[in-house]
Amino acid sequence: MTVATKERKLTIARAMAEAIAQEMRVDERVFVMGEDIGPLGGVFGNTRGLHEEFGSERVRDTPISETAFMGAAVGAASDGMRPIVELMFVDFFGVCFDAIYNLMAKNTYFSGGEVQVPVVLMTSTGGGYSDAGQHSQCLHATFAHLPGMKVVAPSNAYDAKGLMTAAIRDNNPVIFMFHKALQGMGWLGTEKDAIVHVPEESYEVPIGKAAVVREGNDLTIVGITSGVHHGLKAARQLAERGISAEVIDLRALVPLDRATVIESVRKTGRLIVVDEDYQSYGVSSEIICSVAEQGVPLKAAPQRVAYPDIPIPFTPPMEQWALPNADKIVAAYELMEKHS
Amino acid sequence: MRDIVFKTEIALTRYLSADGKPLDTLPPWCSAAEPLTTYYRWMVLARQFDQKAIALQRTGQLGTYASSLGAEAIDVVTGHLMTPADVLVPYYRNHALQMIRGTPMHDILLYWGGDERGNSGAAMGRDLPNAVPIATQTLHAAGAAAALKYRHQPHAVVCLCGDGATSKGDFAEALNLAGVWHLPLVMIVNNNQWAISVPRHMQCAAPTLAQKALAAGIPAEQVDGNDAIALHEVIEHALVRARSGKGPSLIEALSYRLSDHTTADDASRYRAPEKLKEAWQNDPIRRLRHYLLDQGLWDDAQERACLDEAQNRVQSAVEQYLATPPEPVECMFEYLYAERPEQLSGQIDSARIRGGGSA
Numbered sequence: 140m141t142v143a144t145k146e147r148k149l150t151i152a153r154a155m156a157e158a159i160a161q162e163m164r165v166d167e168r169v170f171v172m173g174e175d176i177g178p179l180g181g182v183f184g185n186t187r188g189l190h191e192e193f194g195s196e197r198v199r200d201t202p203i204s205e206t207a208f209m210g211a212a213v214g215a216a217s218d219g220m221r222p223i224v225e226l227m228f229v230d231f232f233g234v235c236f237d238a239i240y241n242l243m244a245k246n247t248y249f250s251g252g253e254v255q256v257p258v259v260l261m262t263s264t265g266g267g268y269s270d271a272g273q274h275s276q277c278l279h280a281t282f283a284h285l286p287g288m289k290v291v292a293p294s295n296a297y298d299a300k301g302l303m304t305a306a307i308r309d310n311n312p313v314i315f316m317f318h319k320a321l322q323g324m325g326w327l328g329t330e331k332d333a334i335v336h337v338p339e340e341s342y343e344v345p346i347g348k349a350a351v352v353r354e355g356n357d358l359t360i361v362g363i364t365s366g367v368h369h370g371l372k373a374a375r376q377l378a379e380r381g382i383s384a385e386v387i388d389l390r391a392l393v394p395l396d397r398a399t400v401i402e403s404v405r406k407t408g409r410l411i412v413v414d415e416d417y418q419s420y421g422v423s424s425e426i427i428c429s430v431a432e433q434g435v436p437l438k439a440a441p442q443r444v445a446y447p448d449i450p451i452p453f454t455p456p457m458e459q460w461a462l463p464n465a466d467k468i469v470a471a472y473e474l475m476e477k478h479s
Numbered sequence: 480m481r482d483i484v485f486k487t488e489i490a491l492t493r494y495l496s497a498d499g500k501p502l503d504t505l506p507p508w509c510s511a512a513e514p515l516t517t518y519y520r521w522m523v524l525a526r527q528f529d530q531k532a533i534a535l536q537r538t539g540q541l542g543t544y545a546s547s548l549g550a551e552a553i554d555v556v557t558g559h560l561m562t563p564a565d566v567l568v569p570y571y572r573n574h575a576l577q578m579i580r581g582t583p584m585h586d587i588l589l590y591w592g593g594d595e596r597g598n599s600g601a602a603m604g605r606d607l608p609n610a611v612p613i614a615t616q617t618l619h620a621a622g623a624a625a626a627l628k629y630r631h632q633p634h635a636v637v638c639l640c641g642d643g644a645t646s647k648g649d650f651a652e653a654l655n656l657a658g659v660w661h662l663p664l665v666m667i668v669n670n671n672q673w674a675i676s677v678p679r680h681m682q683c684a685a686p687t688l689a690q691k692a693l694a695a696g697i698p699a700e701q702v703d704g705n706d707a708i709a710l711h712e713v714i715e716h717a718l719v720r721a722r723s724g725k726g727p728s729l730i731e732a733l734s735y736r737l738s739d740h741t742t743a744d745d746a747s748r749y750r751a752p753e754k755l756k757e758a759w760q761n762d763p764i765r766r767l768r769h770y771l772l773d774q775g776l777w778d779d780a781q782e783r784a785c786l787d788e789a790q791n792r793v794q795s796a797v798e799q800y801l802a803t804p805p806e807p808v809e810c811m812f813e814y815l816y817a818e819r820p821e822q823l824s825g826q827i828d829s830a831r832i833r834g835g836g837s838a
């Protein structure tokens with residue numbers, strides 16, 4: 140049986156812009172703010188076309204005043220709007236974090252549930268294209284650690300569109316992290332597998348539901364954004380040796396879909412977590428801990444392939460040496476087997 | 480009764496027309512070859528360096544690079560007026576200024592090529608390294624100025640930033656601190672009319688950026704940033720004030736970003752080509768050359784020799800840069816703490832074991 144659907148391959152950048160445009164068309168409360176998101180269309184392309192369609196009132200280039208526009212987003216959202224704000228690089232959260240973790244994240248709680256703060260904070264993460272230690276971080280755990288915000292991070296354009304739509308409609312603040320190497324902008328080192336078919340009509344991908352993107356029986360590889368693609372590549376390498384790896388794309392860090400991970404590890408008995416964020420106190424420890432807490436029987440000690448606890452170097456050989464990749468996942472599997 | 484309790488004006492200093500013709504009586508020092516020919520030579524060198532750096536980036540031999548095209552006069556004049564004991568707090572476009580402060584040209588290339596040794600500051604004395612998050616350096620500058628004052632040292636801190644940076648809370652807070660603490664700080668805003676794709680008028684509704692300092696009780700003025708003579712007068716005045724305990728000042732230097740924002744940008748996507756063409760009329764190098772030629776302080780033979788020398792210097796710096804052996808990749812674990820904690824060793828090993836190899 141063949142279904143005659145036309146392939147409509149989009150980059151994550153295009154998929155994000157499409158989701159935003161579709162919500163803006165049906166919901167007047169939605170507007171976008173950030174640096175260079177207007178006529179330029181965002182330095183990572185995810186607001187292209189929005190300024191032309193919706194104009195400067197709803198697609199606002201801001202001054203370089205992160206404290207101002209992040210705080211303003213909290214205020215506007217509390218007053219019934221649905222702002223989407225872009226923090227150009229997640230690395231710059233430091234200049235405006237109070238508005239994020241103390242106010243945006245807590246005002247619902249502080250108002251006894253009365254005030255809702257439906258902000259979407261979209262921000263770029265990740266390295267691999269030589270942009271140094273203040274432009275290349277992921278900081279997944281930093282945001283996921285702090286209560287009150289949902290945190291999503293797609294690995295492909297289909298999820299990007301669906302998660303963005305869900306994020307805009309969500310009544311909570313949602314941090315939408317997009318990895319630069321998956322954006323489909325050539326100069327950032329494009330990951331082809333992130334460019335997938337995206338339906339034209341609007342749809343939601345539920346926030347807090349992981350996806351099993353490859354099924355397997357011997358090993359569970361858990362990742363998010365770039366980690367998923369490394370995991371898929373490693374799984375293909377392992378398949379050549381007859382090892383069948385299951386790959387899980389978390390898609391969201393908050394809420395975290397522990398059940399899907401635990402179910403998979405119950406089946407495989409082996410776990411590797413891939414994360415481009417700093418290794419210690421991170422997503423990788425949270426996942427491994429979640430499995431351990433449930434007493435899931437393991438055939439080998441779980442492993443993590445994460446970024447070491449050092450700043451990200453500017454120079455490509457050093458950066459590539461330190462970043463997670465498929466080979467390191469395979470090596471982690473070998474280590475696991477040697478010690479088991 | 481209604482009294483005016485505060486009133487002010489912002490001056491704009493300019494001595495030369497775009498074609499290098501005096502618009503006013505020039506300061507007496509302008510009739511001598513020095514320092515103007517030195518300024519000129521350095522501006523030519525700065526531009527040669529810039530062109531070469533972009534060429535290196537385009538051929539994969541340098542990382543993302545921020546051009547200083549159009550800002551040469553600001554850098555060069557500031558660099559020459561600072562004393563070695565003054566402290567520079569730069570931003571990412573001050574290559575020539577850092578060279579004048581003593582950073583070897585090949586170190587600057589090393590830095591933009593991703594080798595942290597290029598930023599080690601060995602040659603820079605107490606100057607601070609580049610701060611990448613916008614405007615954060617303005618606060619560091621206030622701190623450095625407070626340190627000078629605390630130690631009773633009669634020197635100045637010079638801090639540079641862009642027009643976009645003045646929209647940051649950091650900038651306002653730095654000025655406020657400098658004002659109340661009466662700090663020896665000279666804040667120079669390179670107003671090059673753009674912050675990536677966002678034009679100056681979208682950063683701030685006030686007619687000048689200089690006036691932001693007035694709210695902090697700091698004297699401020701504008702200067703034509705393409706006019707080396709005007710820059711010299713205004714910056715010198717501010718430095719003397721700072722060094723002699725008279726407090727901070729702010730200088731808004733009006734320039735134009737003749738380049739893309741960085742090598743990762745393509746300004747033709749948001750900037751009309753006519754605007755750029757028009758801005759080239761104000762090229763700081765052309766303006767000073769016309770003046771020097773008109774005054775008989777410069778001739779064609781000197782021009783050729785100057786260009787040759789600049790190209791040779793740049794070429795040998797590039798050769799030295801390209802010949803510098805890279806450090807072993809593991810060195811990135813060494814820099815993070817004053818001494819590497821034993822616990823990090825395990826991560827070096829695991830990075831190596833897991834296919835990192837020993838590149």
Ligand SMILES: Cc1ncc(C[n+]2csc(CCOP(=O)(O)OP(=O)(O)O)c2C)c(N)n1
Pocket residue numbers: 174203205227231234572611612613640641642643644645669671673674675736740
């Ligand atoms: C806190 C922060 N926000 C955003 C950025 C991204 N960014 C880098 S340069 C730049 C524009 C800076 O413009 P301006 O201050 O005018 O300096 P110019 O580059 O024009 O010299 C922006 C927004 C950043 N580096 N830091």
Ligand SMILES: [Mg+2]
Pocket residue numbers: 641642643669670671672673674675
């Ligand atoms: Mg600027």
